[in-house]
Amino acid sequence: TAEWLVTYQPSLYLLSFIVLIHLAACLIMISLPLAWYWQISGLIALLLKGLYEYLYAAGYLPWAVHTVRWREFGGWEITTINRTHHAVILTENSFCHRWLTVLNLHTRQGKRFRAIFLADNLSPAQALLLRRRWLCAKTA
Incomplete structure (x- = not known):
């Protein structure tokens, strides 16, 4: 049977984008004419969200995706950083392009995962091969 397996590597492009976009949002938050306590709470929320996204994309969180596997007769599977295996379903809002692929996946129980692939980590x-698998899954 045909199989496709990739070990997820952190993308320097994605990590840089996460840092830059959250820093830009913090600068915008500072420039808004709000009371200081709203600015501080907004900054804390943005920084915590940015930290979470960075840690997830860098693979430091135990539930982050470590490997993605596609089997011709078995569908999609992932392994997380803490080595738990999940049979997953590719959702319709996944995106595939030559330079960017976003795989939104979920288990039958509703647990969600995402794997973002850019030119520097794939x-x-x-x-x-991933684009072909994605197109096959989309048309099935």
Whole structure:
């Protein structure tokens, strides 16, 4: 049977984007004409969200995706950083392009996962295979 397996590596592009977008949001929050306590609470919320996104994308959280596997007759599976295996379903709001692929996955119990692949954490050959698998799953 055909199989596709990739070990998720953190993307320097994605990590840089997460840092820059959250810093820009913090600068906007500071420039808003709000009371100081609203600005501080907004900054704390933005920084915590940015930290969470960074840690998830860098693979430091135990529930972050470690490997993604597609089997011709078995569907999609993931393994998290803490080595738990999950049979998952690819959701319709996943996105696939030559330079960016976002796999939104969920278990039958509703637990959600996402894997974001950019040009620096997926080889061109793997990206091509992933696009083909994604198109097969989308048309099925």
